[in-house]
Amino acid sequence: MLPLLRHARYVLSENPVTGLAFGLFALFLAAALFGPWLAPYDPLQSNATMALKPPSAAHWFGTDQLGRDIFSRVLVATRLDLTIAFASVILAFMLGALSGVAAGYFGGWTDQIVGRLADTIMAFPLFVLAMGIVAALGNEVINIVIATAIINFPLYARVARAEANVRREAGFVEAARLSGNGETRVLLGHILPNIMPIMMVQMSLTMGYAILNAAGLSFIGLGVRPPDAEWGIMVAEGANFIQSGEWWIALFPGAALMLAVFCFNLLGDGLRDIIDPRMRT
Amino acid sequence: MLNLLLSRLATAIPSIVGVVVVTFMLTRLLPGDPAAYFAGLAASPQAIAEIRTKLGLDKSLPEQFVAYVGDLVQGNLGNSLSTGQPVVTEIATRLPASAELTLFALIVAVAIAIPLGVLAAVKQGTWVDHLCRIVTTAGVSLPVFFTGLLLAYVFYYLLQWAPAPTGRLDIFLSPPPDITGFYLIDSMLSGNLETFWSALRQLALPAISMAIFSLAPLARMTRGSMLAVLGSDFIRTARASGLSPRTVVFTYAFRNAVLPVITTLGMVFSFLLGANVLVETVFAWPGIGLYAVNALITSDYAPVQGFVLTMAVLYVTLNLTIDFVYGLVDPRVRLES
Amino acid sequence: MTAIPALAVEDLSVEFRTRSGVVKVLEHVGFSVDKGETVALVGESGSGKSVTAFAVMGILDAAGKVTSGRAMFGGSDLLALSERDLAEQRGRELSMIFQNPRTALNPIRRVGRQIADVLVRHGGATRNDAPRAAIEMLKKVRIPDPERRAEAYPFELSGGMCQRIMIAIALACRPALLIADEPTTGLDVTTQAVIMDLIGELAGESGMATIFITHDLALAAEYCDRIVVMHAGHIVEAAPGRALFDHARHPYSAKLLAATPGETVSLDALASIPGGLPDLRRPDLPPCRYSGRCERRSEACDQPLPQRTVGEHHVVACWNPL
Ligand SMILES: Nc1ncnc2c1ncn2[C@@H]1O[C@H](COP(=O)(O)OP(=O)(O)O)[C@@H](O)[C@H]1O
Ligand code: SF4
Ligand SMILES: [Mg+2]
Numbered sequence: 001m002l003p004l005l006r007h008a009r010y011v012l013s014e015n016p017v018t019g020l021a022f023g024l025f026a027l028f029l030a031a032a033l034f035g036p037w038l039a040p041y042d043p044l045q046s047n048a049t050m051a052l053k054p055p056s057a058a059h060w061f062g063t064d065q066l067g068r069d070i071f072s073r074v075l076v077a078t079r080l081d082l083t084i085a086f087a088s089v090i091l092a093f094m095l096g097a098l099s100g101v102a103a104g105y106f107g108g109w110t111d112q113i114v115g116r117l118a119d120t121i122m123a124f125p126l127f128v129l130a131m132g133i134v135a136a137l138g139n140e141v142i143n144i145v146i147a148t149a150i151i152n153f154p155l156y157a158r159v160a161r162a163e164a165n166v167r168r169e170a171g172f173v174e175a176a177r178l179s180g181n182g183e184t185r186v187l188l189g190h191i192l193p194n195i196m197p198i199m200m201v202q203m204s205l206t207m208g209y210a211i212l213n214a215a216g217l218s219f220i221g222l223g224v225r226p227p228d229a230e231w232g233i234m235v236a237e238g239a240n241f242i243q244s245g246e247w248w249i250a251l252f253p254g255a256a257l258m259l260a261v262f263c264f265n266l267l268g269d270g271l272r273d274i275i276d277p278r279m280r281t
Numbered sequence: 282m283l284n285l286l287l288s289r290l291a292t293a294i295p296s297i298v299g300v301v302v303v304t305f306m307l308t309r310l311l312p313g314d315p316a317a318y319f320a321g322l323a324a325s326p327q328a329i330a331e332i333r334t335k336l337g338l339d340k341s342l343p344e345q346f347v348a349y350v351g352d353l354v355q356g357n358l359g360n361s362l363s364t365g366q367p368v369v370t371e372i373a374t375r376l377p378a379s380a381e382l383t384l385f386a387l388i389v390a391v392a393i394a395i396p397l398g399v400l401a402a403v404k405q406g407t408w409v410d411h412l413c414r415i416v417t418t419a420g421v422s423l424p425v426f427f428t429g430l431l432l433a434y435v436f437y438y439l440l441q442w443a444p445a446p447t448g449r450l451d452i453f454l455s456p457p458p459d460i461t462g463f464y465l466i467d468s469m470l471s472g473n474l475e476t477f478w479s480a481l482r483q484l485a486l487p488a489i490s491m492a493i494f495s496l497a498p499l500a501r502m503t504r505g506s507m508l509a510v511l512g513s514d515f516i517r518t519a520r521a522s523g524l525s526p527r528t529v530v531f532t533y534a535f536r537n538a539v540l541p542v543i544t545t546l547g548m549v550f551s552f553l554l555g556a557n558v559l560v561e562t563v564f565a566w567p568g569i570g571l572y573a574v575n576a577l578i579t580s581d582y583a584p585v586q587g588f589v590l591t592m593a594v595l596y597v598t599l600n601l602t603i604d605f606v607y608g609l610v611d612p613r614v615r616l617e618s
Numbered sequence: 619m620t621a622i623p624a625l626a627v628e629d630l631s632v633e634f635r636t637r638s639g640v641v642k643v644l645e646h647v648g649f650s651v652d653k654g655e656t657v658a659l660v661g662e663s664g665s666g667k668s669v670t671a672f673a674v675m676g677i678l679d680a681a682g683k684v685t686s687g688r689a690m691f692g693g694s695d696l697l698a699l700s701e702r703d704l705a706e707q708r709g710r711e712l713s714m715i716f717q718n719p720r721t722a723l724n725p726i727r728r729v730g731r732q733i734a735d736v737l738v739r740h741g742g743a744t745r746n747d748a749p750r751a752a753i754e755m756l757k758k759v760r761i762p763d764p765e766r767r768a769e770a771y772p773f774e775l776s777g778g779m780c781q782r783i784m785i786a787i788a789l790a791c792r793p794a795l796l797i798a799d800e801p802t803t804g805l806d807v808t809t810q811a812v813i814m815d816l817i818g819e820l821a822g823e824s825g826m827a828t829i830f831i832t833h834d835l836a837l838a839a840e841y842c843d844r845i846v847v848m849h850a851g852h853i854v855e856a857a858p859g860r861a862l863f864d865h866a867r868h869p870y871s872a873k874l875l876a877a878t879p880g881e882t883v884s885l886d887a888l889a890s891i892p893g894g895l896p897d898l899r900r901p902d903l904p905p906c907r908y909s910g911r912c913e914r915r916s917e918a919c920d921q922p923l924p925q926r927t928v929g930e931h932h933v934v935a936c937w938n939p940l
Binding site: 017116119120123124125126127128129131132133135136137138208212215216219220221222232235236238239242243244245247250251254257258261262265266269 | 310422554573
Binding site for chain 3: 513514515517518519520521522523524525526528532533536537540611612613616
């Protein structure tokens with residue numbers, strides 16, 4: 001652990017941007033956890049007299065067409081956006097890592113099936129497939145999570161498969177097998193923990209993409225429904241006012257979205273440098 | 282060459298089969314009664330029953346699948362509820378708009394990303410390199426619909442350099458004669474510069490929004506593969522032979538480095554085709570993405586399904602083309618097959 | 619024999635900056651090659667032979683830096699030339715061929731074009747004549763069916779064939795100096811001999827000076843007038859081939875020779891010398907980098923190394939030569 005920490009310090013000093021990303025991440029985490037208490041206004045409370053006001057001291061980010069405080073809405077939306085993205089990443093990880101590890105470890109038809117499944121998903125433009133899945137499963141938030149997990153599945157499965165394949169013959173696996181562990185125990189108890197670091201990198205790298213994907217779906221009216229506060233749908237609402245010059249309605253949720261994705265992308269890159277310097281491109 | 286084409290076609294077949302199966306499954310996943318879905322919200326019980334028989338939903342799954350494939354083979358994707366038109370014709374008339382936008386965006390992205398990646402590699406570790414990394418990371422982080430809105434706000438509302446973000450052409454102009462379906466090309470072919478100019482102005486912002494989004498994979502791949510090639514033995518030979526830096530970087534290094542970039546185009550297209558839906562929504566672009574989004578809003582299911590299928594087939598075809606082009610460009614593949 | 623040096627390297631030192639510190643890869647390296655002469659640079663893998671060649675050619679990696687020295691060639695110091703002027707000389711006045719000929723050629727360019735590129739660049743042929751001139755070169759390196767081979771890509775040719783192409787590229791502009799860096803490593807024995815004969819013959823024809831880098835003493839003795847022995851970035855001994863074989867003076871050279879049974883028997887001898895190369899990152903490297911492996915080591919060896927002339931054209935850098 002100590003060399004890893006030292007290496008982390010080295011990477012951070014080499015690349016201060018990663019430090020910035022960690023800072024941003026803490027900020028988003030705080031907003032997700034404490035958003036509802038920090039918000040100055042009720043995010044759902046409309047107020048016709050205050051509609052479409054530009055940013056001011058009272059309303060930092062202005063108000064929307066229903067007079068709701070945009071700052072409060074952006075803040076409160078953090079939780080929903082991050083939850084959707086996080087849940088989908090976890091789900092993709094569970095599906096992908098398990099089937100990938102099994103494919104790499106057992107080979108044969110397990111490998112065939114997982115490979116074919118991944119290939120089939122990859123045969124679609126991913127966002128389009130996600131649209132189709134949400135449309136078919138129904139217009140619910142949970143389905144956004146499922147769709148996003150499905151389109152991320154092949155990435156996880158492939159990485160996990162490759163890693164498990166390499167480790168199948170490794171000494172510690174052999175030792176575990178010889179000491180009488182069943183295949184499943186070896187798989188879950190010995191191989192899976194060993195590929196965790198690389199899966200963590202994968203997760204932070206796909207987190208940004210998951211946020212974008214979920215926001216994109218709600219932008220076109222799938223999943224999250226008004227009046228819930230969510231960045232994608234808020235940008236969609238603001239879109240109607242851009243042409244008349246009310247920029248703030250779309251700008252602030254859009255900027256939050258962008259910053260969150262930017263943060264996770266940098267974080268993923270940084271984490272990759274820390275955990276596996278060889279993978280750096 | 283024919284061998285190459287055939288071998289590539291063979292690899293596409295499993296993908297097509299997968300796509301057909303998945304799109305079939307998607308219709309069976311519809312919550313509740315698919316027939317009710319396809320019949321629309323206001324349909325009477327008789328209408329629903331009629332749809333059920335028409336879709337064959339009263340038959341067994343394998344039978345339904347056979348019927349589904351049969352329909353596909355005949356080019357039957359069902360009818361749109363809101364317009365009553367066959368989905369196939371509607372998609373066919375709207376496809377050129379989407380294709381023009383996507384391809385134009387790709388050209389813009391390639392034109393920016395490849396020089397950027399080459400520069401970052403040649404000047405590795407300098408500020409140019411870092412700038413490239415930040416720009417591309419920022420690029421993928423920008424939600425494409427948000428970029429589109431920002432660009433529209435700045436260039437249409439504030440600066441008034443760009444036309445209103447609605448459609449492919451100024452509303453006072455009539456479309457050019459339909460030759461390729463691409464307004465830029467058709468207007469040129471018919472010698473109508475005014476139309477060309479208007480089409481180009483309409484195209485600029487949506488295309489740039491999409492291009493920004495797809496810069497990153499292209500630029501990063503170019504940089505990485507350029508670095509690898511610059512460090513390889515044959516570049517050392519080229520330098521030891523005194524070839525000029527230009528020849529070394531462009532004729533020797535770049536031509537080799539571009540090969541893996543061609544492979545990346547597949548992923549770039551996945552990005553672009555997805556972004557296409559969002560950008561069409563923002564710019565009221567009359568392509569298949571907007572068509573699908575409108576259908577989604579009215580729970581008009583057949584167009585959505587047709588759209589997903591079209592996009593997937595398009596994507597598989599694009600990947601096939603990319604593979605084929607790669608084979609043509611790389612003599613090692615071309616001569617071996 | 620009036621010796622006119624084609625290349626004279628003096629006091630050449632090279633460092634590499636790496637993540638784990640500065641590596642002093644070459645230190646005070648000096649040797650010369652006369653016109654028409656063939657000099658072998660021998661030493662085990664990692665002793666700095668390639669780096670010496672790259673430094674002279676000006677094609678070191680970005681991490682490598684020449685910290686001192688001169689390389690006099692045709693009246694000018696190659697190490698002081700601008701990159702631009704040096705590029706003019708490379709491929710025209712001095713050329714280099716490498717090991718692994720298959721990866722040393724551009725994989726997606728027809729070999730004829732690769733030869734033509736060099737000819738055109740250095741004015742050896744006009745753009746229109748270049749393809750024909752390239753085919754002429756292919757004939758010169760005795761490639762059968764040159765018209766057809768000119769259209770081939772490297773992956774379609776054997777390793778020996780590729781090395782001939784490399785030679786054609788290197789000699790296309792009739793350089794005054796050729797550096798051949800292990801040109802036969804990885805080729806089978808028959809091909810090795812053919813390639814070596816070819817280089818020797820073409821060099822003899824044009825009075826070209828040749829530096830032949832190898833870790834194979836037997837090969838060096840067979841084809842070279844003089845042998846320069848390198849160890850861990852130092853030149854430890856330089857002598858005419860005969861003199862070295864009769865009486866090697868440096869303990870390292872002696873070990874090398876002892877590990878080479880006969881002049882005609884080729885053997886990867888160097889692996890059998892006990893001990894390894896010292897870690898060149900160490901700040902406290904001893905003056906003699908062989909001292910860690912040396913059986914003749916004495917107190918004196920902690921002093922800066924002497925350059926002792928022990929015979930005609932025979933120099934050794936050692937306090938207790940044999
Ligand atoms: N790019 C580089 N970075 C760091 N060290 C290098 C580099 N190139 C060569 N070296 C070091 O220089 C020494 C000599 O290498 P080289 O000249 O290739 O040996 P050889 O005699 O086998 O040709 C080696 O110890 C190697 O570690
Ligand atoms: S100088 Fe001393 S240590 Fe070095 S080789 Fe000669 S005798 Fe051995
Ligand atoms: Mg070498």
